[in-house]
Amino acid sequence: MNGREAAVGPGAMRRRWKTGAIFAGALVAAAGLFTAAAGLWAAPDPPAGGSAAAPAPTHAPPSPSAARPASGPSAPAPLTVYFLEVGHGDATVITTPGGRCVVIDAAGGRVGGEAVLSLLRRKGIKRIDTLVMSHADSDHIGGMPDILRSGIEVGEFLDPGYPHTTQLYARVLKAVKDRPGTRYRTAKAGDLLDWGKELTVRVVNPFPNPKNSNDSSIVIQLHYGRVAFLFTGDAGSRVERKMVARSGGGLRSQVLKVAHHGSKSSSSAPFLRCVRPEIAVVSTNSASADGPYKETIDRLRAVGAKVYQTGRYGMITVESDGKGYRLAKEREPEKREAPVPAPVAAAHP
Numbered sequence: 271m272n273g274r275e276a277a278v279g280p281g282a283m284r285r286r287w288k289t290g291a292i293f294a295g296a297l298v299a300a301a302g303l304f305t306a307a308a309g310l311w312a313a314p315d316p317p318a319g320g321s322a323a324a325p326a327p328t329h330a331p332p333s334p335s336a337a338r339p340a341s342g343p344s345a346p347a348p349l350t351v352y353f354l355e356v357g358h359g360d361a362t363v364i365t366t367p368g369g370r371c372v373v374i375d376a377a378g379g380r381v382g383g384e385a386v387l388s389l390l391r392r393k394g395i396k397r398i399d400t401l402v403m404s405h406a407d408s409d410h411i412g413g414m415p416d417i418l419r420s421g422i423e424v425g426e427f428l429d430p431g432y433p434h435t436t437q438l439y440a441r442v443l444k445a446v447k448d449r450p451g452t453r454y455r456t457a458k459a460g461d462l463l464d465w466g467k468e469l470t471v472r473v474v475n476p477f478p479n480p481k482n483s484n485d486s487s488i489v490i491q492l493h494y495g496r497v498a499f500l501f502t503g504d505a506g507s508r509v510e511r512k513m514v515a516r517s518g519g520g521l522r523s524q525v526l527k528v529a530h531h532g533s534k535s536s537s538s539a540p541f542l543r544c545v546r547p548e549i550a551v552v553s554t555n556s557a558s559a560d561g562p563y564k565e566t567i568d569r570l571r572a573v574g575a576k577v578y579q580t581g582r583y584g585m586i587t588v589e590s591d592g593k594g595y596r597l598a599k600e601r602e603p604e605k606r607e608a609p610v611p612a613p614v615a616a617a618h619p
């Protein structure tokens with residue numbers, strides 16, 4: 271964990287941050303989770319010659335206290351986005367500067383529910399303000415019954431409203447219905463979501479009558495100051511074309527949750543040219559630098575994105591102060607790639 275060279279920040283704030291070790295050390299001390307970090311943070315008022323006074327990252331729980339300055343009157347809590355490592359599936363937890371918590375998807379089965387609940391416990395989070403179901407496939411909602419029955423408060427549940435017919439989806443809807451304190455609502459392209467006055471949150475998919483569950487995915491663009499995140503669910507190239515037609519360069523986002531676990535049928539080149547991500551997080555069980563599909567990874571790299579697979583780096587955490595952002599990985603990949611298994615025929619001649 272040396273202070274490796276930092277990556278870049280967005281737009282005019284793009285500059286190298288030389289104190290990666292400070293950030294990494296603070297993270298380890300504060301959270302006990304991070305073994306490696308590449309930091310990039312545009313300090314609100316950067317001192318000359320470095321950023322030793324950059325705000326220390328905080329992982330304060332999004333209780334009302336989280337909205338208070340973390341280390342002084344000029345250091346509000348950051349926006350923090352956790353992309354959990356949940357194998358093949360999605361689970362993203364967002365804590366906002368205003369002290370709210372949003373969960374997008376809960377991966378598959380017990381693993382997904384426990385992964386989300388465990389993170390919330392570690393952060394002292396007692397309430398999910400918004401639980402977003404990007405779409406009803408099992409690798410996104412498997413953990414939701416456990417979350418909804420865990421006793422944690424859930425303010426609202428967001429559903430794309432696609433008529434999915436699985437028993438699992440029915441169980442999720444029943445679990446929502448069994449909680450009178452949880453508001454059920456659907457989302458569609460063009461909606462604005464209220465996640466706090468410091469954020470602008472826009473729904474960019476689904477459009478009417480999606481052809482399948484993946485294309486019904488709720489796609490959300492979140493702006494905090496100059497920094498934007500795009501959460502894509504499993505949206506495919508068909509609806510990417512619609513998003514491009516409707517929003518074009520408005521899709522520009524520094525941090526992209528890559529659609530459909532890096533599938534070849536998503537992350538089309540025209541879409542990526544509009545988004546122009548600097549950071550691309552792939553929620554996958556693949557530990558390969560080019561995994562799970564080299565074509566997709568190549569398309570991401572072609573637009574300048576650095577790619578982080580959760581199966582390779584563990585949980586990916588991105589924090590932003592609204593002017594820049596910085597990223598922490600849970601681990602570095604193994605030094606030596608795992609040997610390719612010998613073909614069965616060769617192993618049993």
Ligand SMILES: [Zn+2]
Binds near residue numbers: 359360407410504531
């Ligand atoms: Zn999926």
